[in-house]
Amino acid sequence: MARKHGRTDAASDVEDVLDELYTTPPPDFVARRNELAAAAKTSGQVEEARLIQAARRPTLAAWAANLLLRSQPEESGRFLELGRALREAYRTLDAEGIKELSEQRRSIVSALSRQAAELARAAGHRLSDAARQDLESTLRAVLADQDAAGHWATGRLENALTPPSAFPSGTAPAGGTPHKPRRRAAAPSSGTPAKNDLADRRRRKRQEELAQARKAAKEAERHLRDQRTEQAGADAALRRARHRHDRARERETAAEQQLQQAREELQRADREQQEAEDRLRTAADALARAEQAARATADEVERLAGSDG
Structure with a gap:
């Protein structure tokens, strides 16, 4: 980790390192943490090294939630905004409105958890059923609880989050029973104009909050559908690319084998x-010696014949 001048730069360095670390797959977390801490210590950043070394390995579910936040910042921001809108809407809605938003909330959590699981799979780690349940639990907690949302927004979860037993729906009396919104009367039998006006404003406010929550939920569902379509296209493109890569690898292997065979044939x-050249030289030498011997023999025969005459 390169050392920067100034305390602010050093703090920024360690924040970036921790962001990277918590998107590192859990099996590689400890080795990467030790590597980064050692690099910081070597650079003289002793306090930063201590902070890095203090990081704790996340569970697979927590890591997948961190990966989702870092890989899909725009979509994660919408999810956090949806949580704020839902928590506000749940405080004032009647039972019918709560049921409608609950169904949308379950659909969004399910879709987003599938997306996180796909990101984890693409990073080389499939989530077990238990890890998927922990992931969904974390996302439900983010929607239902402001503290849980803030914790997830850091991108450094170590463990799955647990949602509250019930989605926040307003204040509760001393006995712990959730507050139920009053039913709208068919026609007020009495009351001053000021009270009626206040009741009308409250009803309009609830209707506006419900409309905003419905709009946010529908927008989130639409965006998730778009993301699933895009992801399906990316998966198909990846499969095609892998197929082409495998075919090219097969052709390369076959070409390498042919090249090796050609080299061996060339060597042979x-x-x-x-x-053959050695044999030719040997035969040429033998021929030359035979011709020389033949000439010598002919000369000797001629000499002897001349002597007899």
């Missing part, structure tokens, strides 16, 4: 050519 041909 070189050896055979060398042997």
Whole structure:
């Protein structure tokens, strides 16, 4: 980790390192943490090294939630905004409105957890059923609880989050029973104009909050559908690319084998050519010696014939 001048730069360095670390797959977390801490210590950043070394390995579910936040910042921001809108809407809605938003909330959590699981799979780690349940639990907690949302927004979860037993729906009396919104009367039998006006404003406010929550939920669902379509296209493109890569690898292997065979044949041909050249030289030498011997013999025969005459 390169050392920067100034305390602010050093703090920024360690924040970036921790962001990276908590998107590192859990099996590689400890080795990467030790590597980064050692690099910081070598650079003289002793306090930063201590902070890095203090990081704790996340569970697979927590890591997948961190990965989702870092990989999909725009979508994660919408999810956090949706949580704020839902928590506000749940405080004032009637039972019918709560049921409608609950169904949308379950659909969004399910879709987003599938997306996180796909990101984890693409990073080389499939989530077990238990890890998927922990992931969904974390996302439900983010929607239902402001503290949980703030914790997830750091991108450094170590463990799965647990949602509250019930989605926040307003204040509760001393006995712990959730507050139920009053039913709208068919026609007020009495009351001053000021009270009626206040009741009308409250009803309009609840209706506006419900409309905003419905709009946010529908927008989130639409965006998730778009993301799933895009992801399906990316998966198909990846499969095609892998198929082309495998075919190219097969052709490369076949070409390498052919090249190796050609090289071996060339070496054999070189050896055979060398042997043939050696044989040719040997035969030429033998021929030359035979011709010389023949001439010498002919000369001797001629000499002897001349002597007899």
